[in-house]
Amino acid sequence: MICQGYKATAQVVRLDYYFNREVHTVAGEAKRFHYLWDEKENTGYSIWGDTFKRCGATLDSLPTAPTAGNLKGTSIYIIVDPDTKKESPKPNYITQQDADVIARWVKAGGVLVMLANDSANVELPHFNILANKFGMNFNNDLQNHVIDDSHFEDGAIITTGNPLFKTAQKIFMKDVCSISTTLPAKPALIKNGVTLIAQAKFGKGTVLAIADPWLYNEYTNGRLPAGYENDKAANDISGWLLAQVKQKK
Template sequence: MAQTVTLDYYFNHETHKTKSGQAERFHYLWEDTANSGFSVWGGIFKSKGATLNSLETAPTSANLKGTSVYIIVDPDSKEENPNPNYIQQADADNIAQWVKAGGVLIMMANDSANVELNHFNLLAAKFGMHFNNDMQSHVIDDAHFDDGAVWINNNPVFKTSKKAFIKDACSIGLSGQAKPLLKAASGTAIAAIAQYGEGAVIAIGDPWLYNEYVNGRLPAGFDNDKAATDLADYALSWCKPPRKK
């Protein structure tokens, strides 16, 4: 039976106007094939046998049932959406219960100017994580790609990627069982991992696997395409019995 990978379309719900004046969804969508989309990463999940799904309402035990991997990316601020759907405590409780039962949650934030962190942290706190109001690995232009380089070695998740590009990410504070997964050049964690009950949580301070950075645009040597595959492999393998401990 195919595993289902569900991408949040509720907390992230950005629109822009088309040439005809119609409002159109964009930014971190499975079906978005522009630089801003997740169509490449979605294709990787599908190549592993997974089924893609999206969730346009608040998460509940009922609508998360059957989902193996749940991904929340860049929840809206009022600058991005005049009527944002903020993560509430009930949402955090529902998601945590789902993870505890064996789900894999992937949270992707952004630098604080481009994401709503206060409510996102209600969820992150469930797993000993806190998205900080800062910016790591700042990259000013295409001549400075290496300022966003993250070197990877002996990593439990990113097993084939050795050099990733993650720019303008927020750092992640850790407590309890949460552990650093990737670090910026400054040494601070910009990705973290935690086991929670039978499930797992991975948090990253940037939506770094959208099409722009996995479609061959990056200079040679960056492995974001491999990282996208590594993360998909890890998430899907966790959900297959026996689960990794």
């Protein structure tokens, strides 16, 4: 049940390519990589993107800073793993102006997804300018640490009965930060008393915060050990997000 009974009609899912814009060298040429819709390597989001497309949505990206104009027509806006100086010599940090623009868009009915990382691999101070708008804070810590494959179970999270996960019963999430919440935000997934996914209703819109990039191809390609269902979780999350989109009358 990929779409949870929900079929998108002309919904645009737009992925940020501005705050995250990592580049590496391939055959002597600089090439964008990491969390891109069309990136089929382990570091890409091609599998997650396909789940949205199977539900009838259209994929797009935003290579510039968000504005009221370029967010117009966007149903779901996803920001993942904003760059640190280690990842980009001149990172585009989220500013107060950016946060204000995005918050107004959410308040009017947009669905925002924020995916962080463990604190050593994501720029949290500026990301939290945005997260704090909705009662969320990504914390400077390390949770669900997995030393190596012999400790795989340390990254396991049981999701049976969680409203976000209609089909996935057990997922894998490795080396993440925790999320603190105050109203209007609330925890949406907790392990050992630590919030790893949070959600908020904000005006007419919805915000989902996840403590890790998580749904990239390496962990959704069906190659996890038996019993882990990140591939199903990608379907579940896509369907849930699309269901939050306010239908135009």
